[in-house]
Amino acid sequence: MIFARKYLLYLIIILLIAALETFIAAKIYPKIAFVKNDIWTILPSPGDPDRNIYTRAAVAAVGTFASKKPEQAYYQTEIDIEDQPLNGNCLYKLSGEDIDSRWWSITAYANDGFLIENTEKLYSYNSETVNFNANGGFEIYFLGNNDFITDVSSENWLRVNQDENFNISLRIYYPGEEFFSNLKRVNLPIVEKVKCIE
Amino acid sequence: MYRMRSLINKIFILLVLGTIVHLAFIIYFPTYMMWKFDRDIASTSVNKIIHSDKVDSNSRTVIRPSPDLLYSVCAYDATYSPVVITSKVLDSYWAMSFYASNSDNYAIINDLDIADDDVKVYLFGPNSKPTKITDGYAIFSPSNKGAMLIRRFLGNESNIDELYENQETLTCDSLDN
Numbered sequence: 001m002i003f004a005r006k007y008l009l010y011l012i013i014i015l016l017i018a019a020l021e022t023f024i025a026a027k028i029y030p031k032i033a034f035v036k037n038d039i040w041t042i043l044p045s046p047g048d049p050d051r052n053i054y055t056r057a058a059v060a061a062v063g064t065f066a067s068k069k070p071e072q073a074y075y076q077t078e079i080d081i082e083d084q085p086l087n088g089n090c091l092y093k094l095s096g097e098d099i100d101s102r103w104w105s106i107t108a109y110a111n112d113g114f115l116i117e118n119t120e121k122l123y124s125y126n127s128e129t130v131n132f133n134a135n136g137g138f139e140i141y142f143l144g145n146n147d148f149i150t151d152v153s154s155e156n157w158l159r160v161n162q163d164e165n166f167n168i169s170l171r172i173y174y175p176g177e178e179f180f181s182n183l184k185r186v187n188l189p190i191v192e193k194v195k196c197i198e
Numbered sequence: 199m200y201r202m203r204s205l206i207n208k209i210f211i212l213l214v215l216g217t218i219v220h221l222a223f224i225i226y227f228p229t230y231m232m233w234k235f236d237r238d239i240a241s242t243s244v245n246k247i248i249h250s251d252k253v254d255s256n257s258r259t260v261i262r263p264s265p266d267l268l269y270s271v272c273a274y275d276a277t278y279s280p281v282v283i284t285s286k287v288l289d290s291y292w293a294m295s296f297y298a299s300n301s302d303n304y305a306i307i308n309d310l311d312i313a314d315d316d317v318k319v320y321l322f323g324p325n326s327k328p329t330k331i332t333d334g335y336a337i338f339s340p341s342n343k344g345a346m347l348i349r350r351f352l353g354n355e356s357n358i359d360e361l362y363e364n365q366e367t368l369t370c371d372s373l374d375n
Contacts, residue, residue: 010212017216022223047295047303049340053224060228060301063262064235065347067295068303102291103351105266113262117255123265128353171264173291173351 029054035183039083039191040075040170042183047071062113070177075170080191088144088162090196091151096189097137102174103127106189108142108158111165118159131155141194142166151194228301232345235260236273244275245372249365252352268361270348272370276323277342279374282334283319286367287312288360291351294319299341307335320373321346346370 033055034041045051046059046066059066066074078085080092094106105126110116115123130138131154139154144162160166170188172179179186238259249270253263263269274281285294293308294317307317318334323342348368350361 013212014215014219017213018219018223021217021220025220025224047301049298049302049304051302053221056301057224057227060231064231064260064301065295065297065345066301066303067293067306071293071295071306071308103266103353105264107262107265109262114258115253115255115263115265121254123254126266126351126353169262171266 025054029058033058037075037184037186037188039077039079039081040188041077042073042075044180044183045069046074069180070174073172073175073179073183075172075188076167077170077191078165078167080193082193084193085165086142086160086167086191087196088160088164088166091145091148091194092142092191093154093194094140094142094168094189094191095137097187098127098132099172099188100175101127101172101179104170104172106130106140107169107171108160109167109169110161111167116158116160116166120159122158124158125156142168142191145197147197148195229299232297232299232301235345236343244273245281245370247272247365247368247370249368264349266352268350268352268358268365270365270368272346272368273343274321274339274346274370275343275372276321276326276339279372280323280326281321282369282371282373283317283321283346284334284367284369285317285348286364287315287317288350288364290353290357291349292364293349295347295349296321296337296339297345297347298339299343302340304340305337307337 033043035044043055043059045068046055046063047068080086086092103126105124107124108116125140130140132138139156141152141154141157142160143149143152143157144160168191247270252268253265257263272283287309289309291309293306295303296305298304320331320334320336322328322336322338324340328336350364352358352361
């Protein structure tokens with residue numbers, strides 16, 4: 001009995017070490033593997049068969065069916081240009097220019113990684129649905145409160161959940177091989193806070 | 199001294215075993231997620247197509263679904279026979295992606311790669327004997343089981359009927375059938 005208890009203790013210690021190493025890897029890995037481009041982060045080769053075991057596990061945890069290069073570049077952000085988390089209590093403006101690619105889209109997700117419920121059933125804008133301004137650029141607003149509507153100076157706006165953080169994905173399809181060698185520096189939209197609930 | 203060395207040995211062995219368990223978890227986690235997807239979506243539908251409607255806030259099958267795409271998926275099993283996939287191809291963005299059991303995206307064919315209006319793909323498992331293919335693409339899966347996913351760009355949805363019709367042209371079946 002004492003013998004069995006001793007080995008049970010060893011088993012628990014082994015599992016605790018494994019859990020601790022996994023926790024540390026989950027904390028450190030994003031800092032090493034993700035390429036940062038201003039507020040946006042991207043895994044350079046999320047679906048490639050030659051990706052390392054940590055990339056494969058990280059992708060499986062958040063997306064499962066990631067594409068290999070050069071099909072898609074998949075950026076995401078949880079912060080604005082002041083490095084503050086995106087939160088539904090504030091109004092945000094995303095500003096950018098058309099992205100050279102077959103098509104691109106910008107989608108808002110709730111903290112759990114799923115689309116945000118809204119009566120308009122509008123979850124994203126893509127290169128065909130976004131309304132470009134006279135300069136060829138575009139703006140998309142993210143709002144969690146109807147009081148902000150008067151501050152929205154664009155036809156492009158997406159609903160987010162009030163009181164909750166959210167994140168934004170930028171999918172770019174077929175941007176070309178050169179794009180992937182320049183992931184840190186390509187010109188991407190910026191997200192700035194307009195105002196928050198008092 | 200002996201006790202000290204014994205304790206250090208024990209700690210070292212526990213650390214090594216803990217690291218092995220950690221690495222095993224990291225390596226097999228993607229396979230578990232693919233297995234879970236198969237179980238949730240396709241457990242009764244191996245080598246059968248499942249079409250999704252436009253995704254919305256109630257869609258919970260995959261994390262971070264794209265609302266700009268119309269998906270179809272086939273959870274394939276090429277253990278005993280190659281799988282044959284056929285479909286009409288769209289003029290707009292249309293891509294057929296192949297995922298191994300560990301979730302690696304080992305092959306993609308999209309509308310730009312295909313000159314014809316139709317495509318036929320022979321999907322061979324790792325134990326299949328390759329045969330000469332003259333009427334389609336030959337794709338070699340590194341695992342017997344996996345998933346084939348089709349993405350169709352919805353754009354401004356002006357051709358959404360065509361996209362739904364395209365779903366209906368898709369077949370995914372064992373070559374023996």
